[in-house]
Structures are given as structure tokens and as C-alpha cells.
Amino acid sequence: MRSILITGGNGGLGLGIAHYFLSHDPEARVWLGVRKNRDKADEISRIFPDRCRVIELEVTAPDAWKNAMDEIVSSDQRLDVLVNNAGMHRDCLLAAMPDETWHDVIAANLDSVFHGCRAVVGQMMRQRFGRIINIASLSAVLPPLGQTNYAAAKAGVVALSQTLAKEVARSGITVNSLLPGFIETDALAEMEDDARKISQRNIPMRRFGKPEEVAAAVYFLASKDAAYITGASLKIDGGIL
Amino acid sequence: MEGLELREKIKEVMVDELMLDQAPNQIDDKIPIFGAGGLGLDSVDALQLVVALEKHFGLKVGNSDAAKAILESVETIAQEIEKSA
Numbered sequence: 001m002r003s004i005l006i007t008g009g010n011g012g013l014g015l016g017i018a019h020y021f022l023s024h025d026p027e028a029r030v031w032l033g034v035r036k037n038r039d040k041a042d043e044i045s046r047i048f049p050d051r052c053r054v055i056e057l058e059v060t061a062p063d064a065w066k067n068a069m070d071e072i073v074s075s076d077q078r079l080d081v082l083v084n085n086a087g088m089h090r091d092c093l094l095a096a097m098p099d100e101t102w103h104d105v106i107a108a109n110l111d112s113v114f115h116g117c118r119a120v121v122g123q124m125m126r127q128r129f130g131r132i133i134n135i136a137s138l139s140a141v142l143p144p145l146g147q148t149n150y151a152a153a154k155a156g157v158v159a160l161s162q163t164l165a166k167e168v169a170r171s172g173i174t175v176n177s178l179l180p181g182f183i184e185t186d187a188l189a190e191m192e193d194d195a196r197k198i199s200q201r202n203i204p205m206r207r208f209g210k211p212e213e214v215a216a217a218v219y220f221l222a223s224k225d226a227a228y229i230t231g232a233s234l235k236i237d238g239g240i241l
Numbered sequence: 242m243e244g245l246e247l248r249e250k251i252k253e254v255m256v257d258e259l260m261l262d263q264a265p266n267q268i269d270d271k272i273p274i275f276g277a278g279g280l281g282l283d284s285v286d287a288l289q290l291v292v293a294l295e296k297h298f299g300l301k302v303g304n305s306d307a308a309k310a311i312l313e314s315v316e317t318i319a320q321e322i323e324k325s326a
Contacts, residue, residue: 126292
């Protein structure tokens with residue numbers, strides 16, 4: 001049995017990653033961390049009743065992480081994989097950005113990863129095995145206008161991953177970050193047609209990515225075959241440079 | 242477990258978990274674990290050692306001040322385990 005925790009478990013990418021694990025590895029037991037909305041996560045847990053569970057997890061709260069870890073370890077006696085996928089953006093030009101917008105985005109995207117990594121690393125050290133995959137964003141290296149908060153947080157996630165990778169390498173734990181570009185999720189579905197076309201024209205592959213194409217990279221990085229890959233950041237963006 | 246047996250077991254755990262080059266019987270009970278004058282372990286080793294001590298001996302090291310004193314040598318670790326037993 002392989003125990004996997006995925007945050008942002010009710011969103012398109014989180015669900016895509018969960019579905020990939022559940023359909024490719026019969027030994028996978030997936031915990032979907034959710035905050036307010038959980039309808040889609042509940043749906044997938046009904047499809048895989050013995051192998052997928054939904055757990056309440058406010059990723060910016062250390063106590064919530066402790067409670068979630070207690071529940072997972074008491075059930076599975078281990079946690080093999082953490083996918084820090086929860087996040088959000090609230091775009092605004094810096095000159096007009098309220099303090100709250102800055103802090104909320106940093107908390108949701110960067111503080112959450114810190115709390116999550118700290119919550120699981122002790123258990124993974126005891127196991128002498130662990131895989132942490134942090135979902136950053138292409139914005140970490142190619143930030144668009146209006147994302148000073150989001151881009152700074154995601155660049156922080158990449159740097160955090162690289163540093164933590166060094167700290168836990170001796171314990172059989174790898175820490176990597178993924179930088180997805182435009183991925184077909186609910187957030188992208190809200191985009192106007194014209195804006196979609198312009199965005200697609202800027203992608204060498206002329207199309208958006210699918211959640212399962214990000215999930216495949218997560219799945220590989222979570223495998224034993226990826227044991228020598230740590231501190232890496234992988235762009236998944238159809239060739240945007 | 243206490244006395245000599247405990248100290249030998251601590252050394253075995255250290256060699257095994259921290260992948261040390263020395264044999265357990267080459268480690269003196271009172272040699273400093275950290276720093277150039279001792280075994281030369283670093284802060285990452287310290288973190289691993291804390292986890293290993295909890296796993297093998299049930300010893301919980303609360304905070305970094307306590308850790309500094311407890312993890313000074315095999316002898317201080319042994320005394321702490323005996324005290325908490």
C-alpha cells in the first residue's frame with residue numbers, strides 16, 4: 001500500500017492527479033485534502049470507496065496539518081507522497097494591490113507548502129522514504145503582469161523545494177517542484193474565447209495542457225524510479241520559453 | 242536497557258542511521274557528537290539523530306536548547322534515556 005496526500009483535492013488539477021494515481025496503481029490510497037468545497041472530491045471517493053478518502057485540511061493552518069497527519073498515519077501507518085497542490089491567485093497591479101491581497105496569496109501558495117512539508121517530514125524521515133511534489137507555476141520563472149504576489153509565492157515554492165531537498169536527501173526523501181503553464185482546469189475554462197486564442201498562439205504546441213499530463217509527471221516523481229531526482233523544477237507548458 | 246548495553250545500542254543506531262564510517266566500538270562515550278573536534282556531524286545529522294532516537298528508544302527531544310544538551314555525546318543521550326525510562 002502507498003499512501004498519498006493531495007491538497008487542493010476538489011480542484012481540476014488535484015482531481016486529475018488523484019485519478020491518475022488511482023487508475024495506474026492498485027496499491028495507491030489517496031487522501032484528498034479539501035477546504036470548503038468537496039463535491040467533486042466526494043464523487044471520486046465514491047468511485048474508489050476503499051482507496052480514496054476526503055479529509056478536511058485548511059492548508060494555511062499548522063493545526064489542521066497536524067490533525068490530518070494524525071488521521072492518515074493512524075489509518076495507514078505511513079505517508080509516502082505529499083502533493084502540495086492547493087493554491088489560488090488574485091491578480092492585481094502592484095501599485096494598486098491591497099495588503100490583504102498580497103498576504104492572502106502568499107499564505108495560500110507559500111505558507112501552505114511550508115506547513116505541509118514541516119508536517120510530513122518527520123514521518124517520512126522515520127520511514128526513510130518520502131516523495132514531496134510541490135506544484136508551483138510557470139509564473140515562478142515567467143511571471144505575467146499583475147502577479148507579483150502569485151509569482152513571488154511560486155518562486156518561493158521552487159526555492160523552498162530546492163533547500164528542503166538538500167536537508168532531507170540523506171533520509172530517502174526527494175523534494176521536487178512542477179511548473180505547469182496553461183492547464184485545462186475550471187480556472188482556464190472561465191477565460192474568454194479571444195483570450196484563449198491569444199494564449200494558445202503563445203504556446204509552441206498551440207494547445208493547453210491536460211491535467212493528466214501534469215499528473216503523469218507527479219506520478220513519475222513519486223515513484224521509486226525517480227529516487228535520484230531531487231531539488232528539480234520541471235516546466236510543463238507545451239514549450240513556452 | 243541501561244548502562245553499557247544502552248550505550249552500545251546508541252552507537253549502533255548512530256552508525257546505522259547516520260551511515261558513519263566508524264565501527265560502533267570506535268566511538269567513545271564522551272566524544273562530542275558535533276563539531277570538528279568530535280564526530281563532525283552537522284545539523285542535518287542532528288535532525289536524523291533526533292528521529293532515530295525517538296524511533297529506537299522512544300526519546301522525544303522537545304526543543305533546540307534541550308537538543309543541544311542531550312545530543313552532546315553518547316553519554317548524555319544515554320543519561321536522558323535512562324532518566325525518561
